[in-house]
Amino acid sequence: MSLQLVGAATVxxxxxxxxLMSAALxxxxxxxxxxxxxxxxxxxxxxxxxxxxxxCMGLITVIWVIYGYSLTFGTDVGGGILGGLNYLGLEGTxxxxxxxxxxxxxxxxxxxxxxxxxxxxxxxxxxxxxxxxKFGGWVFFIGLWATFVYFPVAHWAFFFDGGNGGWIxxxxxxxxxxxxxxxxxxxxxxxxxxALVVGRRMGWRREPMRPxxxxxxxxxxxxxxxxxxxxxxxxALASGQLTATVFMNTQxxxxxxxxxxxxxxxxxxxxxxxxxxxxxxxxxxxxxxxACGFVTPMGALLVGAAGGAICSLAVGLKYKFxxxxxxxxxxxxxxxGLVGMISIGLLATVSVNSAGADGLLxxxxxxxxxxxxxxxxATLAYALVVTAVLAFIVEKTVGLRTSPENEYAxxxxxxxxxxxxxxxxxxxxxxxxxxxxxFGHAGGSGTGTLAPPPSTEGNS
Amino acid sequence: xxxxxxxxxxFKLEDVKNALESLGVEGLTVSEASxxxxxxxxxxxxxxxxYTVDLVPKVRVEILVSDAQAxxxxxAVVSAARTGQIGDGKVWVIPVDQVTRVRTGxxxxxxx
Numbered sequence: 001m002s003l004q005l006v007g008a009a010t011v012x013x014x015x016x017x018x019x020l021m022s023a024a025l026x027x028x029x030x031x032x033x034x035x036x037x038x039x040x041x042x043x044x045x046x047x048x049x050x051x052x053x054x055x056c057m058g059l060i061t062v063i064w065v066i067y068g069y070s071l072t073f074g075t076d077v078g079g080g081i082l083g084g085l086n087y088l089g090l091e092g093t094x095x096x097x098x099x100x101x102x103x104x105x106x107x108x109x110x111x112x113x114x115x116x117x118x119x120x121x122x123x124x125x126x127x128x129x130x131x132x133x134k135f136g137g138w139v140f141f142i143g144l145w146a147t148f149v150y151f152p153v154a155h156w157a158f159f160f161d162g163g164n165g166g167w168i169x170x171x172x173x174x175x176x177x178x179x180x181x182x183x184x185x186x187x188x189x190x191x192x193x194x195a196l197v198v199g200r201r202m203g204w205r206r207e208p209m210r211p212x213x214x215x216x217x218x219x220x221x222x223x224x225x226x227x228x229x230x231x232x233x234x235x236a237l238a239s240g241q242l243t244a245t246v247f248m249n250t251q252x253x254x255x256x257x258x259x260x261x262x263x264x265x266x267x268x269x270x271x272x273x274x275x276x277x278x279x280x281x282x283x284x285x286x287x288x289x290x291a292c293g294f295v296t297p298m299g300a301l302l303v304g305a306a307g308g309a310i311c312s313l314a315v316g317l318k319y320k321f322x323x324x325x326x327x328x329x330x331x332x333x334x335x336x337g338l339v340g341m342i343s344i345g346l347l348a349t350v351s352v353n354s355a356g357a358d359g360l361l362x363x364x365x366x367x368x369x370x371x372x373x374x375x376x377x378a379t380l381a382y383a384l385v386v387t388a389v390l391a392f393i394v395e396k397t398v399g400l401r402t403s404p405e406n407e408y409a410x411x412x413x414x415x416x417x418x419x420x421x422x423x424x425x426x427x428x429x430x431x432x433x434x435x436x437x438x439f440g441h442a443g444g445s446g447t448g449t450l451a452p453p454p455s456t457e458g459n460s
Numbered sequence: 461x462x463x464x465x466x467x468x469x470x471f472k473l474e475d476v477k478n479a480l481e482s483l484g485v486e487g488l489t490v491s492e493a494s495x496x497x498x499x500x501x502x503x504x505x506x507x508x509x510x511y512t513v514d515l516v517p518k519v520r521v522e523i524l525v526s527d528a529q530a531x532x533x534x535x536a537v538v539s540a541a542r543t544g545q546i547g548d549g550k551v552w553v554i555p556v557d558q559v560t561r562v563r564t565g566x567x568x569x570x571x572x
Contacts, residue, residue: 210506211506265505269505275506276507316507
């Protein structure tokens with residue numbers, strides 16, 4: 001996470017190789033997210049869901065090269081709020097290096113690694129507005145969102161420049177190893193704003209909106225887990241002792257949260273589910289993201305257990321408050337990110353990372369916890385307000401919400417003129433004793449009714 | 461002539477086909493269906509949200525038979541399709557005015 005801009009110097013081959021490898025791992029998380037989300041929506045919208053993620057891989061890359069990297073990691077314009085324009089078009093980065101003495105890596109290795117973070121954070125938002133957004137509106141919205149929300153907040157949280165960097169990282173000195181603020185809380189709060197502006201899906205809570213393919217969800221979750229090692233351990237920007245701690249912490253928290261989520265389900269609903277184990281793994285990886293470089297493996301175990309359990313309950317909030325955050329970006333990323341940021345204030349120890357600090361339980365007092373809350377609260381508030389404004393502007397100009405007719409037909413047909421699955425010609429041998437896939441038909445709205453979730457009935 | 465219509469559990473289709481074959485029934489029509497009887501489907505839980513799936517996958521089997529065969533076919537279908545569990549389905553018989561074989565133009569019981 002530490003970054004000092006320095007002039008051209010010898011690069012560390014080992015550190016450079018790991019950061020480049022990590023960039024590839026993190027890039028894979030976006031198609032992984034596309035599958036994770038795609039499996040959760042109805043069969044008539046799976047291609048649009050995947051397409052929103054792939055669009056981010058294209059669009060955010062182009063923006064990043066032209067001005068995104070500069071706004072995020074250019075020389076601070078003052079107060080740690082935004083980068084300057086000194087790297088427009090990646091000008092001046094080709095022979096520059098970043099990192100501390102002895103661990104220099106090429107600035108372009110750092111830049112492409114950070115680019116993959118910008119891509120997946122943007123793609124995360126698509127989960128909040130599944131099944132109902134015009135693709136053209138999404139293109140405009142996500143370009144604006146990266147520009148006015150992601151780049152500034154990533155500058156706050158990721159840019160170190162000897163006290164002249166981003167205000168969260170380099171001036172407030174809140175701790176966020178791999179993106180609890182810029183990625184997780186930022187995406188969660190933005191998702192809430194976006195879902196509120198776009199509105200609920202037609203038939204939400206009245207018609208069934210079951211995941212159309214849980215195997216896709218689980219494949220996506222598994223690939224996210226794999227890629228997260230790059231996301232977290234790559235954020236060390238070096239290959240050494242701390243990198244291994246971060247790697248282990250990522251595994252421990254992800255695994256523990258997968259267990260704690262299905263434990264809640266077993267107690268509350270009676271059955272542990274595959275959607276639950278996948279969601280728990282993601283929630284655990286989210287929660288450990290800011291904390292992975294500051295806590296011990298036993299600390300990571302606590303962070304994971306808390307992340308999985310708390311997020312499994314937080315996904316019920318949307319029924320209580322009536323917002324259709326379709327695939328639980330708020331409940332998993334927003335809440336999981338908060339759990340991780342707060343856990344640092346309690347569990348961080350300088351025995352793991354001398355560049356960190358001691359949390360409350362390690363005798364460091366409440367100061368760190370306070371700084372964590374300020375960083376989290378500021379990110380949440382900024383993301384919520386600015387995203388709501390951007391979404392409103394796009395809705396009133398280009399248009400975000402699709403027509404009821406297109407929403408009913410499904411976005412795969414209406415936005416892309418494609419169908420994910422071909423069911424015709426399959427009936428002859430299809431029911432040799434196994435029945436039919438009643439709710440899998442493209443364009444069908446399924447059957448049945450949605451009852452209120454048991455968890456929210458108890459609360460309201 | 462009668463039309464025997466059975467709505468059964470999909471995995472019982474093989475048993476019903478075998479039972480009909482052993483009675484000498486020559487033809488039948490099978491289609492996918494969904495519905496519910498008194499059991500009213502089942503519930504599924506996704507991230508804590510409970511869905512009641514009230515239309516359950518079924519298979520509909522239709523058999524045209526002579527008046528004399530109707531009771532035997534009905535009994536055969538019922539005994540082949542029965543598991544004793546809820547959701548086994550229903551079988552009913554209705555009269556048929558006329559039947560024609562398309563290829564030959566034969567009518568009535570000749571066409572069965």
